Amino acid sequence: MHRRLAATALALTAALTLSACASGAADSAPEGEDFGLVTSGTLTVATEGTYRPFSFHDESGELVGFDVEIAEAVADKLGLEIVFQETQWDAIFAGLDAGRFDVIANQVSINPEREAKYLFSEPYTVSPGVIVVNEDDDSITNFADLSGKTTAQSLTSNWYTLAEENGADVQAVEGWAEAVTLLRQGRVDATVNDSLTFLDYETTNGPTGLKIAAETDDPGYSAFALTKDKSALVAAIDDALAELRDEGVLAEISEKYFGADVTQ
Numbered sequence: 001m002h003r004r005l006a007a008t009a010l011a012l013t014a015a016l017t018l019s020a021c022a023s024g025a026a027d028s029a030p031e032g033e034d035f036g037l038v039t040s041g042t043l044t045v046a047t048e049g050t051y052r053p054f055s056f057h058d059e060s061g062e063l064v065g066f067d068v069e070i071a072e073a074v075a076d077k078l079g080l081e082i083v084f085q086e087t088q089w090d091a092i093f094a095g096l097d098a099g100r101f102d103v104i105a106n107q108v109s110i111n112p113e114r115e116a117k118y119l120f121s122e123p124y125t126v127s128p129g130v131i132v133v134n135e136d137d138d139s140i141t142n143f144a145d146l147s148g149k150t151t152a153q154s155l156t157s158n159w160y161t162l163a164e165e166n167g168a169d170v171q172a173v174e175g176w177a178e179a180v181t182l183l184r185q186g187r188v189d190a191t192v193n194d195s196l197t198f199l200d201y202e203t204t205n206g207p208t209g210l211k212i213a214a215e216t217d218d219p220g221y222s223a224f225a226l227t228k229d230k231s232a233l234v235a236a237i238d239d240a241l242a243e244l245r246d247e248g249v250l251a252e253i254s255e256k257y258f259g260a261d262v263t264q
Contacts, residue, residue, distance in 0.1 A: 035233040037102055042081040044101040045071045049086035053200050053257045054107050066257040070124050071105040071224075073249055077240035093118075096227060103237070104225040114225065121224040121237045124250060124263050127196045128219035129162060134183065135211040140190055142214045149189040152179035159192040162216075176201070184209065194220065199258040206259075 038044040047055040047067060055065040063084055075082035085101050092104055096118075103121075110120050133140050140149065147167030153160035155172045163170050171188055173179045179191040180201065195215065202208055226234050244250050250263040 035102070035236065036230060037080075037233075038099060039083070042083055043071070043075045043078065043103065044083050044085060045075075046085050046087045046092050046095055046101040046104045047071075047106045048089055048092070049084070051089075051106060053204075055105070066125075066253060067105040067107060069253045069256075070244075070250065071103075073244050073253070074224075074237055074240045077243060078236055093225075096225065099227075102226065102230065102233065107222045108225040110221045110223055117228070119226045119228055119230055119234045121226070121234055122241050123221035123223045124241060125196070125222035126219050126262060126264060127194045127222070129159060129192060129216040130195045130198055131190050131192055131213040131215075132180070132183065132198050132210050133190045133213045134186070135209050137189070137213070140213045143216075145214075146190065146192075152182045152188045152191045154179075157193075159194075163190075163192045180208075180210070196258065196262060199260055199262065203257065203259040 047063075047065075049055050049057060049063055051065070053065055054067040055063070058064045063086070068084065071084075072082055085095070087095050087101075089106070092106065095101060096104055107125060108114070108120075110123065114120070131140055131143065131146065139145065143162070143166045146163055149168050150171055151163040151168040152171050152173045153163050154175055160170055160172075168190075171182070173182065176191075176193060176197055179188070179193070182188045183191050190213065195212070198210070198212060202210070224234070224237055226237075241250070245263065251261040254261045254263050
């Protein structure tokens with residue numbers, strides 16, 4: 001079971017720890033001392049808290065989600081308490097740089113620009129791009145089949161470019177919700193997006209009458225992001241993820257949120 005601490009509990013713990021050290025009562029090193037943690041013995045994790053199904057609040061107000069549960073499982077493996085710092089995406093890397101938290105768990109995709117500045121754990125999410133069509137449509141089985149077809153895509157997304165490059169007549173929409181509505185109404189032939197978006201939609205609303213017709217050969221990978229000085233911590237996280245994968249825990253969490261294993 002994960003050990004999540006409230007901010008007030010952390011403050012009390014810190015005060016007691018300082019008191020104990022001052023009186024000479026502390027006679028053993030705390031867990032995680034070599035990891036350079038923000039708070040000794042605690043993994044401080046940045047996440048948005050508004051990014052369903054990865055990091056969000058359920059009906060009771062509790063912070064839950066795929067990334068949240070993965071982070072909790074890792075902290076348990078490391079023998080650490082866990083605290084989440086909910087942070088807007090636009091400020092999340094600045095907070096990491098400033099030392100406000102130890103890691104980011106928020107579907108951070110790995111790319112060369114980020115790898116130049118940050119360390120990444122082994123990926124815990126693998127998500128290819130997919131073509132989504134109505135389940136009775138067998139006319140599209142690969143990306144070349146998009147030529148001459150109509151797809152619904154957000155103008156600013158990479159999927160718009162991918163569809164256009166494959167000859168699709170692209171109809172601009174505001175996002176996934178509008179795209180999938182047009183698809184189910186038969187007003188477009190397909191939409192291109194990442195597999196996680198489709199799997200979440202299918203799990204939440206299914207059966208939807210939709211299917212994946214094809215997927216890209218180069219999936220996206222998401223992982224924990226850390227600053228460059230956290231090499232010991234990232235190695236420990238990698239070991240924890242490997243154990244969790246072998247034990248089937250990652251797959252179990254994934255099945256809960258997506259109805260499929262998206263962790264490998």
